[in-house]
Amino acid sequence: EAGVAQSPRYKIIEKRQSVAFWCNPISGHATLYWYQQILGQGPKLLIQFQNNGVVDDSQLPKDRFSAERLKGVDSTLKIQPAKLEDSAVYLCASTRGTSGPLGNEQFFGPGTRLTVL
Amino acid sequence: QQQVKQSPQSLIVQKGGISIINCAYENTAFDYFPWYQQFPGKGPALLIAIRPDVSEKKEGRFTISFNKSAKQFSLHIMDSQPGDSATYFCAAKTGGYQKVTFGTGTKLQVIP
Numbered sequence: 224e225a226g227v228a229q230s231p232r233y234k235i236i237e238k239r240q241s242v243a244f245w246c247n248p249i250s251g252h253a254t255l256y257w258y259q260q261i262l263g264q265g266p267k268l269l270i271q272f273q274n275n276g277v278v279d280d281s282q283l284p285k286d287r288f289s290a291e292r293l294k295g296v297d298s299t300l301k302i303q304p305a306k307l308e309d310s311a312v313y314l315c316a317s318t319r320g321t322s323g324p325l326g327n328e329q330f331f332g333p334g335t336r337l338t339v340l
Numbered sequence: 341q342q343q344v345k346q347s348p349q350s351l352i353v354q355k356g357g358i359s360i361i362n363c364a365y366e367n368t369a370f371d372y373f374p375w376y377q378q379f380p381g382k383g384p385a386l387l388i389a390i391r392p393d394v395s396e397k398k399e400g401r402f403t404i405s406f407n408k409s410a411k412q413f414s415l416h417i418m419d420s421q422p423g424d425s426a427t428y429f430c431a432a433k434t435g436g437y438q439k440v441t442f443g444t445g446t447k448l449q450v451i452p
Binding site: 227256263264265266267268271279314328329330331332333334 | 346372374381382383384385386389429431433439440441442443444445
């Protein structure tokens with residue numbers, strides 16, 4: 224079973240520029256998450272999709288961040304315009320989204336390391 | 341109320357020793373408590389998890405101890421090995437849409 228794929232792995236941009244990250248979850252996984260992990264901290268949930276619907280975006284800075292999950296599969300996260308404090312690793316994760324112990328396990332991608340100069 | 345507090349921030353253990361990481365939570369709606377292991381440049385990977393109706397779960401050298409009344413849980417790594425050197429995150433999940441809240445992480449270094 225292929226894991227969660229993310230691209231690019233690294234991105235360096237100037238502040239006020241825009242950037243987009245892509246995630247392909249594990250096939251059949253209904254729930255997709257985007258996390259922001261600042262150096263030395265735990266992952267912070269930005270947005271959670273159930274199929275192609277948003278179920279939690281309470282911590283997403285909506286004035287600059289946006290995300291979509293078309294057709295309930297791939298997802299993109301965009302930042303426009305970027306700020307210095309957006310420098311972090313952006314992690315994508317997915318779960319089957321079903322009840323029971325197997326439905327709970329989150330599988331993470333390798334992340335995209337963003338540096339804003 | 342959604343916070344998960346984790347300690348220590350960093351830990352150095354000799355090879356063969358026991359590594360202990362502690363977490364505490366406030367929200368009694370949490371119903372699933374996973375631990376994740378993260379190596380540099382990689383995403384977190386599930387290590388072991390427990391439900392609040394169980395007081396202890398063991399998988400190989402890794403054990404979770406859970407104290408529901410105190411709202412605390414801990415990870416014990418027995419016979420710690422240099423290959424265990426990584427950052428460990430505790431987490432807690434609420435039901436429904438399975439929102440996961442992570443602790444702040446513990447950087448473990450196992451020295452030979």
